[in-house]
Amino acid sequence: xxxxxxxxxxxxxxxxxxxxxxxxxxxxxxxxxxxxxxxxxxxxxxxxxxxxxxxxxxxxxxxxxxxxxxxxxxxxxxxxxxxxxxxxxxxxxxxxxxxxxxxxxxxxxx
Amino acid sequence: xxxxxxxxxxxxxxxxxxxxxxxxxxxxxxxxxxxxxxxxxxxxxxxxxxxxxxxxxxxxxxxxxxxxxxxxxxxxxxxxxxxxxxxxxxxxxxxxxxxxxxxxxxxxxxxxxxx
Numbered sequence: 237x238x239x240x241x242x243x244x245x246x247x248x249x250x251x252x253x254x255x256x257x258x259x260x261x262x263x264x265x266x267x268x269x270x271x272x273x274x275x276x277x278x279x280x281x282x283x284x285x286x287x288x289x290x291x292x293x294x295x296x297x298x299x300x301x302x303x304x305x306x307x308x309x310x311x312x313x314x315x316x317x318x319x320x321x322x323x324x325x326x327x328x329x330x331x332x333x334x335x336x337x338x339x340x341x342x343x344x345x346x
Numbered sequence: 347x348x349x350x351x352x353x354x355x356x357x358x359x360x361x362x363x364x365x366x367x368x369x370x371x372x373x374x375x376x377x378x379x380x381x382x383x384x385x386x387x388x389x390x391x392x393x394x395x396x397x398x399x400x401x402x403x404x405x406x407x408x409x410x411x412x413x414x415x416x417x418x419x420x421x422x423x424x425x426x427x428x429x430x431x432x433x434x435x436x437x438x439x440x441x442x443x444x445x446x447x448x449x450x451x452x453x454x455x456x457x458x459x460x461x
Contacts, residue, residue, distance in 0.1 A: 269449070278436060278452035279389070323388065327448055332377075332396065333404075334450060338388040 240337035242324050247343045248314055256309045256340045258324030266329030270298050270309045273321045273339065282309070282322075311342075319344045349373065352437050352453040359427050359460050367422045367456050369437030377442040378420040379404075379450065380412060382433040389436065395420055396442060427460045434458075 239261040248254040260268070267286040271279040285291055285300035285307065297310040309322055321339040328335065350371040359365050371378065380392040381404075391404030395414040409431060411423045420439075424431055434457050438450040 267448070278454050280452070281449050284447055284449060332442060332448075333379075333391065333394065334448075335391075335405075336381075336389040338386060 240324055240326065240335060242322075242337045242340050244338070245341045245343070247345060249345050250314055250316060252314050253310065253312050254314060254342065256311075256322050256324075256342070258307045258309075258337060260305050260307070260324065260326045260337075262305075262326040262328055262335065264328045265302065265305075265326055267327045268298075268300055268307045269325040269327060269334060270307075271323040271325060271336075273323060275320070279323055284327075314344050316344050316346065318342065350437060350439055350451055350453040352435075352456050354456060355454070356457040357459070359424075359458065361427055361429060361460055363427050365424045365427055365458070367424075367435055367437075367458070369420045369422070369453055370418050371420075371437075371439040371451075371453075372418065373439060373441075373451065374417060375439035375441050375451070376417065377440045378414065379438040379440075380410070380420070380422045381436045381438065382406065382431075383436060383455075384433050392422065392435075427458075429460045432458060432460045 242258040270282040273279040283298040290299045295312045300307045323339045324337040325334045353368045376397045379394045381389040393412040395401045398417045437453040440450045
């Protein structure tokens with residue numbers, strides 16, 4: 237089965253750092269995706285973690301702990317354009333499918 | 347065409363009517379997916395296709411059907427629309443070959459309202 241938990245909303249200030257957590261219970265877990273979705277737009281790919289540890293990509297980093305069923309997305313030097321919903325999506329290798337969490341709506345304030 | 351496209355962009359439909367949402371990709375991805383997105387519920391998988399000629403049911407398949415006659419197209423049909431099918435529908439595709447990383451690319455979405 238699939239069970240994904242991430243905060244519904246977060247607020248942070250421009251220039252700050254924010255960490256969005258995600259816990260999951262996924263059958264046949266094979267990796268975890270993070271997507272960004274601006275209001276009224278399609279989700280776009282941010283990161284994919286297969287192995288434990290931190291993956292850094294510019295201002296965004298993503299961490300995975302397979303044994304704990306835990307991931308986080310770290311956003312540094314926040315900009316107003318980072319205001320969006322961030323979707324945690326574990327990938328099941330056995331089902332070959334993504335399951336999406338409900339998303340964390342991040343609001344960046346000036 | 348670049349990437350993945352959907353049509354129409356939005357539609358208002360009377361309950362009981364039949365409707366087909368279109369999805370086309372030009373990336374030669376073998377896998378395609380249909381999701382619906384509702385406030386507070388996130389993206390939920392309706393149907394998927396791992397390769398042309400095959401389809402499978404997702405989490406919420408009732409009231410929907412799909413076909414995959416070729417690699418590029420993956421239409422979603424509502425045989426008799428009901429108000430609970432009011433939602434935003436996203437089509438996606440991914441490369442599920444051994445060299446692919448399973449990243450899903452999304453179309454721009456279709457906003458459907460059933461009255």
